[in-house]
Each structure stands twice: as structure tokens, then as C-alpha cells.
Amino acid sequence: MELKAENISFSYNKKRQILKDVSLSLNSNQIIGLIGDSGSGKSTLCKIMAGYISHYKGSVTLDGNKIPDKDFYPVQLIFQHPEKTMNPKWKMKKVLNESWTPTQDLKDTFGLKDNWLTRWPNELSGGELQRFSILRALNPKTKFIIADEISTMLDAVTQVQIWDALISHCRANDIGILAVSHDPELLEVVCDDILMFNEINNL
């Protein structure tokens, strides 16, 4: 499968354009890195590709087709701040199962402890919450994952452990990854190819 963004232009308001004619494509057997300055519009591009922003110019297609908006979206975004993506009045079990019910094996691979499931989101650390976000995104219907600085709050060891688990799961299930990060060393290790955001954005 191929996820393709073509000639994307976008601005939040008239004053400043954020994206101009951005194009990139990504195969489901690939892991592509994206690196760029803070505030340059990487997260904005991620949101457009994952269907969170709709009033942009250009097109995002999956194997040449427009992605339907009503059902489960095959391109899943994992956010930088997991706590904002969880209803504060929901227990973690409900948070996790909103998307699908992962196997015990998968929960173990990502180091998700069973006693976290009965807690509220504000009773877990950012790194612990991020494992839930990742697992939620790994729904069997997911074809691509966009990881927007998902490991900035983790220590080096956990970072490696989580990326290892994510990559092996995605390789086995033919899921493509777009990985955004400030950390070139991390991208060197995990990605097949690295894109410079400044180079693909024609501002």
C-alpha cells in the first residue's frame, strides 16, 4: 500500500502560511523519518495526513483513493502529548479498548502492566500513557502510523524498547511508519530513509 500526500498547502490564518506544496509518499513496508525545526509545521502536516484537518489544499490518498472519513481511519496519528488524547473521566481499560482489544502478548511486548488498567489517566506517567496511545493505534485496520515525537518523554532504554516493539509489530503486519523527531540519532537507527522538512516544504 502507498500513502501519498500531494501538493499540500495550508495556513491556520491569513497572516502566515505554514505548508506550501508539500509532497511525500510512503510505502507500507517503509519507515520514513521526518526532521525539521521547531514550529516549522511538522505536526500540522501529520494532522493533515491523519485526517484531523480537512480544510487544506492538495490531496492525501491511499493507493490513489481518497480516504473515507466515516469509518476507522487507516492512517493513525500518535500524539506528542498522550494525556490530552485521553478522557480524564475514563479508566485506562476503557481508554485502551476504545479502539480495539489488544492481545496479552502485545500488551507484554510494550510493557503495559495489568494494574495500570484500573487507574485514571492522571495517575500514570507520560511514558506509561504513551504505551497506551501506541497500542490503541495498532488496531488491525491500521495501515499507516504517524508517530509525532512519541518518545521525547522516555528515557533512552525505554525509548529503544518501545521503538523495537513498534517496528517489529509494523514490519510483521505490513504497517508503514512516518516518524517525526528532533533527534537525528534516533531516526538514523529506526528509519529506512530520512526527509528534511525544510526541503520538502516550498516556502
Add this chain to the structure above:
Amino acid sequence: MSELPWYNRGLFSNLNLRQKTILTIALTGLILLIIFISGLLTNANLPTDFSIKMQPPSFQHLFGTDWMGRDMFTRTIKGLSLSIMIGLVSSILSSIIATILAFIASTNKFCDEFVSWLIDLFASIPHILLIMMISIGFGKGAFGVMMAVAFSHWVNLTRVLRAEVLQINTSEYVALSKRFGKSKLWIAKEHILPLVLSQIFVGTLLVFPHAIMHESSVTFLGFGLSPHEPAIGIILSESMTYLAMGAWWLAFFPGLALLIVVLLFDIIGDNLKRLFDPSEANN
């Protein structure tokens, strides 16, 4: 802690704030429950005894007796109980209206504008006028009054809920839920409702005292309950005839009792608000 109201100071000062709040709610609730239940249990057809008519307050008849020799204390309790019941039904009804309207407003821009227009419309008409009109429209009586009070008291809660729902709808977890393919109805039920439930609850209780006051006043004015029903409004309007003859107790005690009940409900509402959202209660 000087901003605490009088009923939260003194007597129980060794308890912490939360315990005090809960204790206040429990005690107040108990008093109201006793009034309500004893009113329900007493027989509406009080014995008439013209040999003891128009007696001022005494130990036998705490609130005195009326022109048919009926015990005013029993009539007052019965009236309060009826008021509480009508207040209960109409405040729950008004909260249901508010909740539905707030969710309708959240569906699209057109609906939102319609609900805002409705809010402005109802807020611009004086309550008592609105209640009288709706009550007459529904054929007066208990049903008319309940409808009237419910349809005139949803405005504030709707405003609060509309803003709250709007904010929740722009949150990332709702956006993510849509990407998971969840329907708007599912999101309203699972995501939004649990987050606004405590507000709905407090809103209901805060409407309660208004509902009771308005029920009595509209009944007093003759646009509410019918004269043969044992309502406080009826007692008060009856008493007007005898006030000139010096029968002050016919109006004084029922009026005072009504005020106390309203105040008690106000205390519960205030404390519940404090309990659920300590930061907001200070505004």
C-alpha cells in the same frame, strides 16, 4: 477561610472542609426529606371543626387554625410537601431540556445558532410572565405549573452546558475517537455525558429553590394550582382575606416555612457546587 458562609462556621469547626460540606448537605437533605415524607403521609382532608376556628398559635395548634378550624401546621407541611414534589419534577424536567438542547447545539452551526436564539428569547421574557403564560397554556393545575416552571428555568444550565460541550468537542480525545470511527451519538454518550454529569446534577439542585418560589407565587396569583389543592400559594392567597381581621398567623408561618425550605435547598445546591468544583464556587 472568612469567605465561608455562616452555616459552615463554628459548631463543627474540628471537621475538615470537605467533611463539613458533606455533613451540611446530609443534614439539610434529611430535614427536607422529613418534611416531604410527613407531608405525603398526612391526610389531605383535614377534620374541620368550627368550634376552634381562627385560633392564634398555641401548643395544641403550633401555627394556629384557619376559618374552618383546620390545623395550620399540618396544612403547611402538606403544602410544603406538594411544593417540593412539584419543584423536584420541574427541576429534573428543566435539566433534561437543558441537556438535550446543549447536545443539539453541538451537532452543527445551524443548530447552535438556533439554540442561542432560543436562549436569548427565553432570557428576555420576565420569568413570572413566562410562567403564567405557559401555565395557562397547559391548562393550569399541577401539570401546568410543572411545565411552566420547567420550560422557564432551563436557560442558565443550557448556557453552561453548551459552552462545556463545545470545549469538550474540540479536545484531542474526541478528535481521536472520531478517527476510531465512533459515531457522534456514541461520543456524546460515552465521552461528553460523563464529563458534564456533575454539572447537570448541581444545575438541577440550583433550580430547585427557584422552582418552589415560582410555583408558590404563580399559585398565589391564581394562575397555578387550583384552590382545593393544599398548596402553600393557596394558603397564602386565602390568608389575605383574613389578614385585615388580625389573623396574622395564617400568612406568617406558612410564608416563613416556605422561605426556610427555599433557603435549605439553596444551601444544598451551594454546597454541592463547592464539593464538585471547589475552584468555581468562589466566583
